[in-house]
Amino acid sequence: xxxxxxxxxxxxxxxxxxxxxxxxxxxxxxxxxxxxxxxxxxxxxxxxxxxxxxxxxxxxxxxxxxxxxxxxxxxxxxxxxxxxxxxxxxxxxxxxxxxxxxxxxxxxxxxxxxxxxxxxxxxxxxxxxxxxxxxxxxxxxxxxxxxxxxxxxxxxxxxxxxxxxxxxxxx
Numbered sequence: 001x002x003x004x005x006x007x008x009x010x011x012x013x014x015x016x017x018x019x020x021x022x023x024x025x026x027x028x029x030x031x032x033x034x035x036x037x038x039x040x041x042x043x044x045x046x047x048x049x050x051x052x053x054x055x056x057x058x059x060x061x062x063x064x065x066x067x068x069x070x071x072x073x074x075x076x077x078x079x080x081x082x083x084x085x086x087x088x089x090x091x092x093x094x095x096x097x098x099x100x101x102x103x104x105x106x107x108x109x110x111x112x113x114x115x116x117x118x119x120x121x122x123x124x125x126x127x128x129x130x131x132x133x134x135x136x137x138x139x140x141x142x143x144x145x146x147x148x149x150x151x152x153x154x155x156x157x158x159x160x161x162x163x164x165x166x167x168x169x170x171x
Contacts, residue, residue: 050167058167066128069163077152077161078168084149087168096147102126102169118144131162 050058059067078087084096091098097113105126108119122142124130134141135158137151152158 055167058170059163062128062163062166065159066132066162066166069160071160071164071167073157074160074162074164075168077157078164080152081149081161084147087165089171099165100169101171102131103128103166116144116146118142119146128162128166131165132158135161 055071059069059071061067062069081096084094085099086092086094087099087102089100091100093110093113097110097115103126107122107124107126107130108115119142132155135152138145138147138149140151152161
C-alpha cells in the first residue's frame with residue numbers, strides 16, 4: 001500500500017474515532033448495563049485511497065517531468081495549501097476554490113467561487129506547466145490575484161505537488 005493510501009486511511013480512522021463517544025469510562029463511574037447498550041454496528045472498511053494502478057494511470061496523463069513526481073512528497077507539500085484549498089469532490093470552496101477537477105478547467109471558473117478580475121480574465125486552462133508557473137509565485141505570475149501564497153521555490157516540490165494534485169483531483 002502506498003504511503004498516500006496509508007495516510008488517507010489513518011486520517012479517516014482517526015477522524016471517525018474522534019467523532020464517537022469514548023469506549024472507556026472513568027474509574028468508579030457507573031457502568032452502562034449491557035441490555036441498555038446499543039447494538040454495535042459492523043465495522044466498516046477504511047477508505048484505502050487510490051490504488052497504485054490508479055496513481056500510475058493518473059501520472060501517465062501528465063507530461064514529463066510531472067509524470068515522475070513523488071505523490072507522497074506532493075501530499076506533504078500540499079499541506080501548505082490546505083489552509084485555503086481542498087481537493088475533495090463535492091467539498092465546499094474555502095478561502096480558495098475547491099481544486100477537485102482542476103486539470104482542464106479554465107482558470108477562474110470553478111463554480112461558486114468569487115475570483116479576482118485578474119483570475120477571471122487570465123484565459124488559460126489549468127495544466128501541469130501552468131500550475132508549475134503558478135505555484136512558483138502566484139502574485140508574480142498574475143498581478144492582481146487575491147491569492148497571497150508566496151509560492152514553492154523548489155522545482156522538485158512543484159513537480160511533486162502537481163503529481164499529487166493530478167491524483168487527488170481526478171475522478
